[in-house]
Amino acid sequence: MFHVLVSDSISSDGLAPLLNDENINVVQKKVSEVDDLEKYDALLVRSATKVTEELLQKMTNLKIVARAGVGVDNIDVEAATKYGVVVINAPDGNTISTAEHTFAMMASLVRHIPQANVSVKSGEWNRSAFLGTELYGKSLGIIGLGRIGSEIAKRAKAFGMNVLVFDPFLTKDRAQKLGVNSCKLDEVLAQADIITVHTPLTKETRGLLGKENIGKTKKGVYLLNCARGGIIDEEALIHYLEIGHVKGVALDVFEVEPPVNRKLLDFEQVIATPHLGASTKEAQLNVASQVAEEVLKFLNGKPVTNSINLPTLTKDIFDKIQPFYKLAKKLGQLASQYMKEPVQHIGIVYEGTVAELETSFITKAFLAGFLGERVDSTVNEVNAGLMAKERGISFSEKIASNGSGYANCIAVQVDGDHRTFSVKATYIPNYGERIVDLNGFDIDFYPAGEVLYVEHIDKPGVIGRVGKVLGDHGVNIATMQVGRKNIGGEAIMVLTCDKLIDDQLIEALVQFDDIVSAKTIHL
Numbered sequence: 001m002f003h004v005l006v007s008d009s010i011s012s013d014g015l016a017p018l019l020n021d022e023n024i025n026v027v028q029k030k031v032s033e034v035d036d037l038e039k040y041d042a043l044l045v046r047s048a049t050k051v052t053e054e055l056l057q058k059m060t061n062l063k064i065v066a067r068a069g070v071g072v073d074n075i076d077v078e079a080a081t082k083y084g085v086v087v088i089n090a091p092d093g094n095t096i097s098t099a100e101h102t103f104a105m106m107a108s109l110v111r112h113i114p115q116a117n118v119s120v121k122s123g124e125w126n127r128s129a130f131l132g133t134e135l136y137g138k139s140l141g142i143i144g145l146g147r148i149g150s151e152i153a154k155r156a157k158a159f160g161m162n163v164l165v166f167d168p169f170l171t172k173d174r175a176q177k178l179g180v181n182s183c184k185l186d187e188v189l190a191q192a193d194i195i196t197v198h199t200p201l202t203k204e205t206r207g208l209l210g211k212e213n214i215g216k217t218k219k220g221v222y223l224l225n226c227a228r229g230g231i232i233d234e235e236a237l238i239h240y241l242e243i244g245h246v247k248g249v250a251l252d253v254f255e256v257e258p259p260v261n262r263k264l265l266d267f268e269q270v271i272a273t274p275h276l277g278a279s280t281k282e283a284q285l286n287v288a289s290q291v292a293e294e295v296l297k298f299l300n301g302k303p304v305t306n307s308i309n310l311p312t313l314t315k316d317i318f319d320k321i322q323p324f325y326k327l328a329k330k331l332g333q334l335a336s337q338y339m340k341e342p343v344q345h346i347g348i349v350y351e352g353t354v355a356e357l358e359t360s361f362i363t364k365a366f367l368a369g370f371l372g373e374r375v376d377s378t379v380n381e382v383n384a385g386l387m388a389k390e391r392g393i394s395f396s397e398k399i400a401s402n403g404s405g406y407a408n409c410i411a412v413q414v415d416g417d418h419r420t421f422s423v424k425a426t427y428i429p430n431y432g433e434r435i436v437d438l439n440g441f442d443i444d445f446y447p448a449g450e451v452l453y454v455e456h457i458d459k460p461g462v463i464g465r466v467g468k469v470l471g472d473h474g475v476n477i478a479t480m481q482v483g484r485k486n487i488g489g490e491a492i493m494v495l496t497c498d499k500l501i502d503d504q505l506i507e508a509l510v511q512f513d514d515i516v517s518a519k520t521i522h523l
């Protein structure tokens, strides 16, 4: 049974896939009202719940946080990554609703609709007080041309507006397709009659429209923020409203929600809504069903599509990657057990068909397998990269065109304080995983179970001695492979055994002159 906590108001219709699953227990309560936080596997939120490191520490069984919406600035993604918790969102379920809300705010702003509404309802009929401005022919500055910004651009063009865009990640091609003018930020600021922001809230965008940049705008400019409080600095806004530089402002979001800055709201020319961008029946159903289906897939061990801290994999790609993912995890376990010493660097080279897949995910699987053998805390592919860095282990991955001769090959080199370990492996469909090279020795074995790895001199009788020692200790040999570089030179033996190999057996083996070392590895 999985336990899912839904801590913000999320559409019940959208949650149906979770609510109707008999293996899932869904609790709909605020985090502050729950006293057994440690039992939940999944947490579903909107923007109200703050998923802090402190909360994550209390939710010791948590595996996934799902944001039924876009912005994840209320989630400490870095801390979630550290604790191995996957963070997903519903990136496009509320795009249209937010774009429409922004447009409604823009029209309301330039035609004074909220103020006129209050006036008429209070018994006035003051037509001259509400002289407006047309949108037609005006320049609209859009800062951030992602999903929402693009939908606004399309609507602005339909209204006959000239669209100026600042987005450092906007390609010429895309700008051309959307029929917008890609500009520098200063050009947008200097030329736009109306400016609307549609970026996420990040270190770079916090205060993007602050004292300096608002000062670069046209006198009489209109500003809108239906993205995140803080992208427009509220104190700077107050200053430019007071001196009459900014003509009007529409805000759906605030630095603190609900807003505490009464001074800003008291301006007649500031209109506001309580973070309603995504609040439509359609958007709420969309985002709730998107995250519910994703969480269900995740809890059933399937890939998720919209992860913030994991590579995004479709089912098709996941199916292709899965054998390599499993193999890489085993290689990580193998390398870690072989190397029982501090490691500085792990280099992974992908060749053939595996090189065409999302290799960063496979690398993380290797690291998870490797670190899982050495750290107490839960390590998985979400936090493996971060944990490796924290432990001073650097890692790199490369794609090589060919070399091994196999249809696919994962080659790993682990550099330790005193020695280096290398392994090459391949996956053969309908046959399985094979280790094909260990420390430069040609070999061919299926990596599973109890493995005995022996380094020895290639001499007659050594194999027989090893077999006898195992027999004397009651250990049955399942498979046995030998590899050597030259006749009579260094050689290795890899045996898979049906029983755990104890220290006494290892000691008995290394007493022979021709046996250099013997190790057990459990896969």
Ligand SMILES: NC(=O)C1=CN([C@@H]2O[C@H](COP(=O)(O)OP(=O)(O)OC[C@H]3O[C@@H](n4cnc5c(N)ncnc54)[C@H](O)[C@@H]3O)[C@@H](O)[C@H]2O)C=CC1
Residues within 6 Å of the ligand: 069, 070, 071, 072, 091, 094, 095, 098, 143, 144, 145, 146, 147, 148, 149, 166, 167, 168, 169, 170, 198, 199, 200, 201, 204, 205, 226, 227, 228, 252, 253, 275, 276, 277, 278, 279
């Ligand atoms: N008011 C509301 O209810 C809602 C608010 N939002 C907010 O709107 C934001 C945008 O949503 P989407 O369009 O879906 O996201 P998106 O990720 O599709 O688009 C964001 C765009 O901002 C651009 N960008 C990033 N840093 C920038 C910078 N420093 N300067 C200029 N552009 C920059 C990116 O290149 C990207 O094109 C979300 O992050 C969220 O905070 C989203 C949905 C509802």
Ligand SMILES: O=C(O)C(=O)COP(=O)(O)O
Residues within 6 Å of the ligand: 046, 047, 048, 068, 069, 070, 071, 072, 094, 275, 277, 278, 279
């Ligand atoms: O999706 C977003 O980023 C939003 O801002 C919507 O927030 P909400 O889910 O309405 O609290």
